[in-house]
Amino acid sequence: MRILIAGCGDVGTRLGLQLVADGHRVWGLRRRPELLPSNLIGLAADLTDPASLVALPRDLDQVVYIAAADQSTEKAYQRAYVDGLRNLLAATTSGRLLFVSSTSVYGQDDGGWVDEESATNPASFRGHKILEAERLLSEADRYTVVVRFAGIYGPGRTRLIESVRNGEAVCWDDPPLYTNRIHVDDCAGMLRHLGQLSEPESIYLGVDHEPAPDGEVKRWLARRLRVSEPSTAADRDTSRRRMSANKRCSNRRLLATGYEFRYPDYRAGYEAVLRQRSVTRL
Numbered sequence: 001m002r003i004l005i006a007g008c009g010d011v012g013t014r015l016g017l018q019l020v021a022d023g024h025r026v027w028g029l030r031r032r033p034e035l036l037p038s039n040l041i042g043l044a045a046d047l048t049d050p051a052s053l054v055a056l057p058r059d060l061d062q063v064v065y066i067a068a069a070d071q072s073t074e075k076a077y078q079r080a081y082v083d084g085l086r087n088l089l090a091a092t093t094s095g096r097l098l099f100v101s102s103t104s105v106y107g108q109d110d111g112g113w114v115d116e117e118s119a120t121n122p123a124s125f126r127g128h129k130i131l132e133a134e135r136l137l138s139e140a141d142r143y144t145v146v147v148r149f150a151g152i153y154g155p156g157r158t159r160l161i162e163s164v165r166n167g168e169a170v171c172w173d174d175p176p177l178y179t180n181r182i183h184v185d186d187c188a189g190m191l192r193h194l195g196q197l198s199e200p201e202s203i204y205l206g207v208d209h210e211p212a213p214d215g216e217v218k219r220w221l222a223r224r225l226r227v228s229e230p231s232t233a234a235d236r237d238t239s240r241r242r243m244s245a246n247k248r249c250s251n252r253r254l255l256a257t258g259y260e261f262r263y264p265d266y267r268a269g270y271e272a273v274l275r276q277r278s279v280t281r282l
């Protein structure tokens, strides 16, 4: 197959390398293609600049949109998700389009379960802008698949580990704050898998098997790192503010397609990250 990965950064490069190993011809589009490995075909383009998208490869079988905003501002989200996607839809007319979205499109905060059929009432401009991009897809005359990832972790994404290690972490315990996550290798694996299905659904949640209370994850990391366990957060106002992320995302629809997680829960995924770190420190 001929596959274009637009916004080919961390997840995109991992996906691209798997697709090349599968025997596909893969183009990686970004503003700095010199950062891509040599077995991906680099394409220098800016998704927010239609003029830079006029010479994209023809007869694509699949397009994967994984651009990320480079700042946490409404303007940056508008450019990366809405403007960029609109331009790419105009510049490529063929191929199934997989769009990487986020669980920030959900505003639920009561710790209950959320799935692909749940209402989308985002609590932040981030969720609003990503939902606006999803709506562009639903209006496009293309076979489109939306993948809503929860928090991505993995090699190089170790902020949580460091905060537990250096004693800055606190636990949002009362009531428990449910968090959802997916290892970066499973992000790539899941996109590869969905690209191979003959008739995928239009939306999938990209989360591992186990939504887990924030305090449980941090205390597990503390025991694993042999440092003091973080204490319960005392500031009730901050605690209430943090509750906006409190939900449990289900991966039942994804599992029904036969996808097998490499890291099915936070213990498996963080164990791998920590082992890799201890090896690279030697």
Ligand SMILES: NC(=O)c1ccc[n+]([C@@H]2O[C@H](COP(=O)([O-])OP(=O)(O)OC[C@H]3O[C@@H](n4cnc5c(N)ncnc54)[C@H](OP(=O)(O)O)[C@@H]3O)[C@@H](O)[C@H]2O)c1
Residues within 6 Å of the ligand: 006, 007, 008, 009, 010, 011, 012, 029, 030, 031, 032, 033, 045, 046, 047, 048, 065, 066, 067, 068, 069, 070, 080, 084, 100, 101, 102, 103, 148, 149, 150, 151, 152, 153
């Ligand atoms: N991080 C999380 O926890 C999380 C959670 C849910 C969903 N997601 C989503 O997951 C996706 C993958 O993230 P990632 O970690 O792979 O991000 P990443 O490593 O930052 O990659 C994104 C790539 O997009 C490219 N890009 C940004 N703006 C562009 C533009 N205007 N034109 C062309 N390329 C552009 C950047 O390359 P250049 O700078 O070279 O252009 C960058 O390499 C994103 O869509 C993100 O929103 C992330």
